[in-house]
Amino acid sequence: MATTFKTKALIIGAGPAGYTAAIYAARANLEPIVVQGLQPGGQLTITSDVENWPGETSILGPDLMDKMQAQAAHTGAKLVYDLISEVDFSKRPFVCQSDAGDTYVADTVIIATGAQAKWLGLPSEQAFLGQGVSGCAVCDAAFFKNKDVVVVGGGNTAVEDALYLTRHVRKVTMVHRRDTFRAEKVMQDRLFANPKIEVLWHTVVDEIVGDGVPSRVTGIKLRDVRTGAAEHRPIDGVFVAIGHAPATSVFVGKVPTDPDGYILTKPDSTATAIPGVFAAGDVKDRIYRQAVTAAGMGCMAALEAEKFLAEHSHDSGERAEERREEQMIGAWD
Template structure:
């Protein structure tokens, strides 16, 4: 069976990928968006978005739906698919292989984003989905009126902790440093919330449970050396992110940590392959920056196809 051909394939349907699809399809190119899950990416795990222009506040899933409707209005197709590899043929054609199909494209835009880093402590895998979570919006309601832990001190940890405080009895934030890294506005809200408590200079060394569900965390204070076991019903973990780039490791476009390296036009070192959003090596990973990346990449994909005709 012949491979289905497109002018542009976008791998990933988060804000960057959807914007790239919008720009490329509006330029009258045939476009396919492939994603291993529902469109929207991490917006679907965000309770409230307050820093996207045009909306004073909007729920993450609602913003995802608005973007999807916009991105497909000029004919871009959307399909489920887990990409397993990409190869570049001698004529520059890119072959995108999924678990079920192979597609051909002239230009490829990688928008696979990132995923939460694991703590790597005993109990984390065992109690996954049974009290260990990386998404407060997804799982917070299961722990209504209970005590929970949040691990981390960046924007995600504090935003999600503040969200949890609306549902649970208390949120104990464990942070390995003596101050937060989150934006000041987020810190101010958290410190003003009587349900949020902070344990500094402390790492979680184990997640404990009764065989069925989480019952607590074991912690170690790096300054005092004190070890404790703190009873909680759930642990929400936000200790960084890792790029989702395994399918592209053989292309030679990633750095030693796995982030895709591009120039300011979203070009990788392979002609016709672009990358946008959280998968790129960059300093600020936000919906707004992903959208900006996507607009540039969609236009650059059009330019590349015109130049190689």
């Protein structure tokens, strides 16, 4: 039976941003509800080792997200397995509908629906994901010390990834289907000057090849799009850098986004143009895209939601500030 839930803070999304927002919002007595979507735990649930989460030398992505989920539940956040399919931000309280037919009436909303790396769509790419295929050079470069890797793509991210990888790997081969990069000229100059980088123009990836238990990437099958000539190259890793897509289809037209769909927020803030609606994590961040930055923004969003509620209730502004400080002190205990 369809149910209506009321909350001071509805958190949409359950990655590092959503769970961190939930922890802070629950500790501020906002009794948050987290609607977790199709991927509770978010993007880290599809990776293996995470070695850049502070406090964990190495932890499996799904284990880290289980811990965050458990902590959010422990602080009192209500976690729901459902998907938000429609939002009405035209007046407060905000009204959001779920896929299951439930209604969420919320005084504030924190959007933390993240983004998804775009993939090539090859079955072999998914088979070796986290076993030599990566969508994040900053996250995984250190696993390829003195190895040979391929970067696929031609935009700023691909060029940045290739340059970043040269600090770790022996050789980077860039594979691009066209004969020019879309990346900024200054980045391209750096790329072409780097002796560790080879560029293959007019080339696409047909298959990623690997073996062993646990499986690992050993090579790549490439094809020249002009001649159709196929080539097999031995390599150790493939970094797919063809872009990211923010998960904002539900919010487009409801809250300002940039042309690529990333939610726009005020400088140094998670506040959107709609008072009471906040956005945190990869859904608003096209630059850093890290678990720790997403978590940091989740914290900001919850604190800003709490401040917003305090300022819009009978509390005086002073009391709102006091409560915010109490929350910060609590967080450092």
